[in-house]
Amino acid sequence: MRRRLSFRIGLALCLGAAAILAAAGVWNLRLQRAHLTRLVSASADRMAETIRSSTRDGMLRNDADGVHRIIQNIGAQQGIARVRVFNKEGRIRTSTEPAEVGALVDKGAEECYACHQRDRPLDRLDRADRVRIFRSEQGERILGIIAPIHNEPQCVAACHAHSPAQRVLGVLDVQLSMASVDESLHASERQLLGALVVTVAAVLVLAGLLLWRMVLRPVDRLTQAMTRVTTGDLETRVAVTSSDEIGAMATSWNAMTDELARARGALQEWNETLERRVEEKTAELQRTHDRMLLVERMASLGKLAAVVAHEINNPLAGIRTYARLLRRRFAGSADPETDRILQVVDVESGRCGDIVRNLLAFSRSMPARFADEDLAPILDRCALLLRHQAELLGITLSFEAAPGLPRLRCDASQVQQLVLALAMNALEATPAGGRVTVGARGDEGEPGIVIEVSDTGCGIAEEVRERIFEPFFTTKAAGKGVGLGLAVVYGIVSRHRGQIDVQSTVGAGTTFTVRLPLQPPEGEP
Numbered sequence: 006m007r008r009r010l011s012f013r014i015g016l017a018l019c020l021g022a023a024a025i026l027a028a029a030g031v032w033n034l035r036l037q038r039a040h041l042t043r044l045v046s047a048s049a050d051r052m053a054e055t056i057r058s059s060t061r062d063g064m065l066r067n068d069a070d071g072v073h074r075i076i077q078n079i080g081a082q083q084g085i086a087r088v089r090v091f092n093k094e095g096r097i098r099t100s101t102e103p104a105e106v107g108a109l110v111d112k113g114a115e116e117c118y119a120c121h122q123r124d125r126p127l128d129r130l131d132r133a134d135r136v137r138i139f140r141s142e143q144g145e146r147i148l149g150i151i152a153p154i155h156n157e158p159q160c161v162a163a164c165h166a167h168s169p170a171q172r173v174l175g176v177l178d179v180q181l182s183m184a185s186v187d188e189s190l191h192a193s194e195r196q197l198l199g200a201l202v203v204t205v206a207a208v209l210v211l212a213g214l215l216l217w218r219m220v221l222r223p224v225d226r227l228t229q230a231m232t233r234v235t236t237g238d239l240e241t242r243v244a245v246t247s248s249d250e251i252g253a254m255a256t257s258w259n260a261m262t263d264e265l266a267r268a269r270g271a272l273q274e275w276n277e278t279l280e281r282r283v284e285e286k287t288a289e290l291q292r293t294h295d296r297m298l299l300v301e302r303m304a305s306l307g308k309l310a311a312v313v314a315h316e317i318n319n320p321l322a323g324i325r326t327y328a329r330l331l332r333r334r335f336a337g338s339a340d341p342e343t344d345r346i347l348q349v350v351d352v353e354s355g356r357c358g359d360i361v362r363n364l365l366a367f368s369r370s371m372p373a374r375f376a377d378e379d380l381a382p383i384l385d386r387c388a389l390l391l392r393h394q395a396e397l398l399g400i401t402l403s404f405e406a407a408p409g410l411p412r413l414r415c416d417a418s419q420v421q422q423l424v425l426a427l428a429m430n431a432l433e434a435t436p437a438g439g440r441v442t443v444g445a446r447g448d449e450g451e452p453g454i455v456i457e458v459s460d461t462g463c464g465i466a467e468e469v470r471e472r473i474f475e476p477f478f479t480t481k482a483a484g485k486g487v488g489l490g491l492a493v494v495y496g497i498v499s500r501h502r503g504q505i506d507v508q509s510t511v512g513a514g515t516t517f518t519v520r521l522p523l524q525p526p527e528g529e530p
């Protein structure tokens with residue numbers, strides 16, 4: 006409970022209100038006490054003047070008994086504690102208490118203080134100086150006022166034994182009880198205490214209601230909103246019901262929550278973008294890994310192909326030689342079936358020899374002879390070799406070389422083989438009436454030459470596009486290819502430290518792009 010804001014604020018308000026009201030009550034009591042004292046003093050002064058006026062005639066006649074009766078009658082009234090008269094020597098001449106008549110008053114007592122402790126004469130003292138408050142023997146508060154009895158001309162004329170130079174003949178001492186005043190003050194104190202308790206309770210209740218409505222309830226809404234936000238609910242908003250500091254706090258809270266929601270949305274979007282990029286990079290790494298595996302596989306197959314090619318190249322050459330020799334020996338004498346068989350042996354041996362040569366080219370066992378070459382004559386030779394076949398197939402074949410191509414350091418025969426292999430594949434994949442274009446231009450990025458071979462043929466399906474450079478992989482019909490053409494092309498491009506890319510759309514055509522540097526790095530790749 007002590008940690009709650011409402012308890013601490015309520016306690017502070019209660020104590021503060023109690024302190025303020027208590028101070029105001031004490032101040033009010035003091036004012037009331039002073040006011041009542043002034044009223045009693047004024048009443049005592051009037052009563053003293055009344056007694057002095059009433060006893061004046063008796064004193065002029067020197068009628069002590071008459072003066073005593075008047076004083077006794079007045080002193081018998083309620084609220085009058087004592088009335089007495091004493092002369093200038095301090096001897097009491099008459100009093101409402103007969104026992105003290107004739108006695109001398111102690112000049113150091115409170116009754117004589119005003120006359121004997123002041124610098125001014127008695128007849129010049131103000132009423133405030135002639136009034137004193139003291140306690141009686143019974144402990145009751147008494148207000149006493151002294152009134153001087155002046156020496157009038159009538160007193161001298163009445164043959165009193167007083168000198169005309171004597172201004173004061175005696176003193177009239179009137180003492181009033183302060184019991185009623187004290188009772189009134191006690192009643193006021195009780196009323197003040199009751200009012201203080203009621204006021205503090207009312208202030209506490211009112212302050213509590215106002216505090217709850219204006220502070221605690223908005224703060225509680227903010228606290229609940231904070232709790233929901235800590236659980237991740239950034240859609241929480243606080244109602245702004247005022248334009249004071251609490252309303253400004255609620256507005257700032259809503260603005261902060263909106264900013265947090267936007268920040269979380271941006272962070273989530275960034276995470277999604279990052280995940281997508283990671284997936285793209287992962288796929289790219291996977292493709293690179295697959296390409297590396299392909300390169301390793303091709304290297305292994307190249308070594309195997311080199312071994313096989315060297316082992317069977319000579320036997321194949323012998324078989325073809327003997328087949329031709331037998332045909333020439335039995336020319337005209339052998340039956341047609343034997344000649345046909347020998348012709349098949351010759352043709353198939355030649356076909357096997359072509360396969361062996363492709364294997365040797367693929368295995369890179371044949372040394373490359375690099376020299377600075379012009380690409381245009383190489384393209385012209387390729388066009389001369391392919392033009393007749395293109396006319397037979399009904400396909401438009403065009404070679405387009407950009408003017409001013411720089412000289413390329415390469416193996417001319419291998420580059421020619423590369424162009425021929427790509428162009429032959431394009432012709433075989435293009436139906437009659439189609440078009441095959443072979444172009445060469447300068448590379449816009451790095452110093453080099455770009456060779457593009459495009460066709461309007463059947464295209465390459467996406468699911469087999471990654472495998473077209475693998476040895477012995479082909480999409481042609483049986484007997485129309487062994488799957489080494491593009492593998493040989495890939496080997497030639499790698500040997501020249503270049504790059505080859507393919508773009509294809511099924512039913513629309515294919516474009517092979519080969520980038521060769523003008524000066525490939527020294528040494529075998």
